[in-house]
Amino acid sequence: MDRPPGLSVRLKLTLSYAGFLLLAGVLLIAAVGFFLLRQGEPAFNSAGAVQATPATMFLKAFAPTAVAAMTFLLVFGLLGGWILAGRMLAPLNRITDATRLATTGSLSHRIRLPGPNDEFRELADTFDTMLARLEAHVAEQRRFAANASHELRTPLAISKSLLDVARTDPDHDTTELIDRLHTVNTRAIDLTEALLLVSRAEQRSFTRERVDLSLLAEEATETLLPLAEKHGVTLETHGDITPTTGSQALLLQLTTNLVHNAIVHNLPEGGTVRVTTGVRPGRAVLTVENTGEQLAEELVPTLTEPFQRGTERIHTDHAGVGLGLAIVKTITHAHDGTLTLTPGTAGGLRIDVELPAA
Structure with missing residues (x-):
């Protein structure tokens, strides 16, 4: 100006x-x-x-x-x-x-103003804190962009290789080629849609409305019940009416991602996923627990980073794109909530999502 x-x-x-x-x-x-x-x-x-x-x-x-x-x-x-x-x-x-x-x-420069605590010192400390958070956010966005570029390049490179093989070998079976191209393209589309969902949630470009987390939990478990039965995982849902405010579509995506993640990161057979909803003073809580392998304490905080996977997925189908919990984290923060991951003592993971109660 x-x-x-x-x-x-x-x-x-x-x-x-x-x-x-x-x-x-x-x-x-x-x-x-x-x-x-x-x-x-x-x-x-x-x-x-x-x-x-x-x-x-x-x-x-x-x-x-x-x-x-x-x-x-x-x-x-x-x-x-x-x-x-x-x-x-x-x-x-x-x-x-x-x-x-x-x-x-x-963004790496800090004021670090010396002297006693006064108005200038408080302003300088606040500015240093803002710079630290901004630097961390920019670094996270750069890692996200680099990882997203890598993940998007992989299916495109595979498609190019398949097409090069088909071009050099006209007698090659086209049915197998089409099936593999379909799988690769589906993964690229899923990844693109996940990236768009993350962007939409970060911008908070959604209309808030009254949402019952218990109904979303029931809908998510019903949708993923065939997948759970296919892999021998038992789904359990408990909880009372748990009202909050936000985007029903995004919160349903959050719940679905949590349940899906709990299913694919479970025991080879005889696993369990427990979905619980409840109300605490001023908070609406969604909890998803599963059985599974023992997770190291230092590994758990990294699970919400984009394109990070705690263990190699046992089931090759529904392998996901590495954005499941990253989307959950983004949607939670967009709704002014908190996300807590706790490894189970006997294996598996417990995830608590706390949102402002309606």
């Missing part, structure tokens, strides 16, 4: 300090003069005539001293005010320099 040039804050503070000091001096001199005028008596000569009035004596004796004092106060106020304003605004200059560096893309 183009704005007309104006006085600097330092100059304004300097003039304010000098003006206040000058005003205080004027008031003090006026009070002293008023006191002298009231207490003074006329001066008489040898003949008994009035030689000088108190006002005349005030102007001759006190006025020059007052003018000199006022001149000194003005110079001292300007010089001292300039120095004092500079010292007071020094932390603000450091914050401004850090802001300029941030606008150039340098």
Whole structure:
């Protein structure tokens, strides 16, 4: 925004300090003069005539001293005010320099303002925290873009290889080629739709409405029941009415991803998935637990990162695109909720989604 040039804050503070000091001096001199005028008596000569009035004596004796004092106060106020304003605004200059560096893309710089806790220190610490979060977010977005490019390039490279084989070998069985191309293209489409879903959730471009998590849990388990039966996994659903507000489509996707993830990351046979909904003070809670392999503590926090997989999937179908829990995390944050992952003592994983209660 183009704005007309104006006085600097330092100059304004300097003039304010000098003006206040000058005003205080004027008031003090006026009070002293008023006191002298009231207490003074006329001066008489040898003949008994009035030689000088108190006002005349005030102007001759006190006025020059007052003018000199006022001149000194003005110079001292300007010089001292300039120095004092500079010292007071020094932390603000450091914050401004850090802001300029941030606008150039340098997010690693920190102010780290020393000294006691005051308004400038609080502002600097808040700015440092913002830079740290922004740097982490930018790094995460860069990793996401790099991983997404890699994941999208893989099916395209496979399709190109299959087509090159078909071109060099016209007698090759086209049925197998078509089936493999269909599988690869389906994976690319699923990945693209997942990326679009993540983008939509991050932008929060959805209409909020009243949603019952217990109904979404029932719908998700019914939809994935054939997949669970195919892999010998038992689905259990418990819970009361659990109202929250948000996008029903996104929250259904969240629930479906959790249940799907719990099924495909389960025991080879005889596994269990428990879906529970409930209400805590001010919170609507969705919990999905499953049996499975023992997970290391340090591995669990990475499961919500895009394209990260805790273990190799046992079932080659429904292999997913590595965005299941990343989508869950994004949708949860878009609904002002919290996502908690806890490894089971006997194996498997427990995932709690807490959303604001309606």
